[in-house]
Amino acid sequence: MKKRLFTIFSALLLSVLLTIPVFAAGDLPRLVDAADLLSDSEEMDLLEELDEISERQQVDIVVVTVDSLEGESAMEYADDVFDYYSYGFGDERDGILFLISIEERDWAISTAGYGITAVTDAGREYMAEMFTSDLREGNYLAAFTTFAELCDDFVTQARTGEPYDVGNFPQEPFNVGVSLAIALAAGLVISLIVTGIMRGGLKSVHSQQTADNYVKKGSMRVEKEKDLFLYRHIDRRERPKESSSSGGSSTHTSSSGTTHGGGSGKF
Amino acid sequence: MAAIQEYKCPCCGGAIAFDSALQKMKCPFCDTEFEMETLASYDSELQKEQADDMKWETDAGEEWQDGEADGLNSYVCRSCGGEIACDSNTAAASCPFCGNPVVMMGRFSGTLKPNYVIPFKLDKKAAKAALKRHYDGKRLLPKVFKDQNHINEVKGVYVPFWLFDADADVDMRYKATKVRVWSDSKYNYTETSFFAVSRGGSIGFERVPVDGSVKMPDDLMESIEPFDFSEMVDFQTAYLAGFMADKYDVDAEQSAERANERIRQSVEDAFKATVTGYETVTKETGSIQLQNGKVKYALLPVWILNTTWNGENYLFAMNGQTGKMVGDLPLDKAAYKKWLFGLTGIISTVIFAASYLIWLL
Structure with missing residues (x-):
């Protein structure tokens, strides 16, 4: 822990020396680039954006980069950074922290307070889809900017009372190719059915399978009816586990005992 | 001691034996259990089977009377x-x-x-x-x-x-099943009951x-x-x-x-x-x-x-x-093609337009 604190502290020191820090709710700036992935000017631009969004939304949006997780999981690390450096607005510590570690190629999002409400499990997966390809290709600034803008968007949406969640996501752009292909396929199938019916109209000769028309009226008598039970088989299958598609946010408790939401992944 | 009666399992067709511990008949191959009476009754149904008899008296028609067919x-x-x-x-x-x-x-x-x-x-x-x-x-x-x-x-x-x-005169035998489904907290159960229906x-x-x-x-x-x-x-x-x-x-x-x-x-x-x-x-x-x-x-x-x-x-x-x-x-093949491609074009256009409209809303 000490080593990690030292790393971050030195990074902080560095940023204090190099840039003009903006101290907001917490004691640290909202961008800590310990892995030094961004250039100075990029850092300034991103920090400005993070500060602007955080102040406006009253929810801390934080980006932290490190070289290594020192054997901890990305999630624990992100939670600890959030807790030890007192990020978050108000009593509930409203905030969303995004951590990436270069050595393990892990990312994690740790949320607290209103951040838990705004970024649901499904919402986090949606975010991950948006930024992982940029992370993978090394476009860190683009990935962080995407994250910041998504957070802004997610918090705004959550304030309406309906956070982005299962069945409630920002609309994706209209996909002309896929829609056209589906329309053509459906059109062809329907046309085949319609013309098939028209073709069928040309055919009127069919063999009769039965002699039902020639059954003497009332001649059918059932004299023996016997239903004999033989045996039974019971098939037992384990019930499928409840899937998480019900929406909402799952939470866990960090090492310092605070409640966090969020999750992690690879890039 | 009665004559040795061998029964066949209605489930798998194997020879079936009496299980003294269960006091039931149990098939050694598929482990299905049966009541003694069930098997006896089932066996008697099998004995009754007979082949179809669909014969006809085919002396249809009559002889022509003298002079009747002259015209x-x-x-x-x-x-x-x-x-x-x-x-x-x-x-x-x-x-x-x-x-x-x-x-x-x-x-x-x-x-x-x-x-x-x-x-x-x-x-x-x-x-x-x-x-x-x-x-x-x-x-x-x-x-x-x-x-x-x-x-x-x-x-x-x-x-x-x-x-x-x-x-x-008809005699038919069917195999029929009833299915019952229920579940508890851990498992889903499907019970299939087999019946011999005559x-x-x-x-x-x-x-x-x-x-x-x-x-x-x-x-x-x-x-x-x-x-x-x-x-x-x-x-x-x-x-x-x-x-x-x-x-x-x-x-x-x-x-x-x-x-x-x-x-x-x-x-x-x-x-x-x-x-x-x-x-x-x-x-x-x-x-x-x-x-x-x-x-x-x-x-x-x-x-x-x-x-x-x-x-x-x-x-x-x-x-x-x-x-x-x-x-x-x-079938007029040219007309068929015209209808097929024409309809495909029209229907596809309508579906495409509809999907765009739905997206807009």
């Missing part, structure tokens, strides 16, 4: 070999089945006299009108086909039919018709069914005036096979319908015993039109009693 002329088609009869006042020039010229054979002779006849009820005009209606609304029918048709050559023919009467009884059939002419396709004749046999009368040569009569060339014995097929299917359907309350019902075995199987020979009225188009022969038939018109029509 009939016989014609033979040079092409298909069909032999038709007309009364001496009706001249036949072409074969109703294939359209080729016929030659007069002289006096009608031989074969049996029909027992019954259903007289023509609809005339040539009705037949022509029915044919026109038959073409209507068929968008894929080549236009030339409609125009080129020699609709005038429609001919009234008495087609020979064998009529089969019988009562059937149904026995009788059912009567009256005048199941099978056409006795080689030149009339069976499916074409079955398609213009049903005939109303309440209007059937005893045969008189006078009914043939103005029409042609085909002579049977498939005898009653050969036709019985087709009648049996249809009767068997009807019996199976009717008795299966009495097995209710199960999820699945599968026929295991069954036997049909025909009683008093009798065959009659009758002439039934059919309007026939024969057309050749693009080297193919098209035969249309109309029930001369009910007016039911059948006959397969050719």
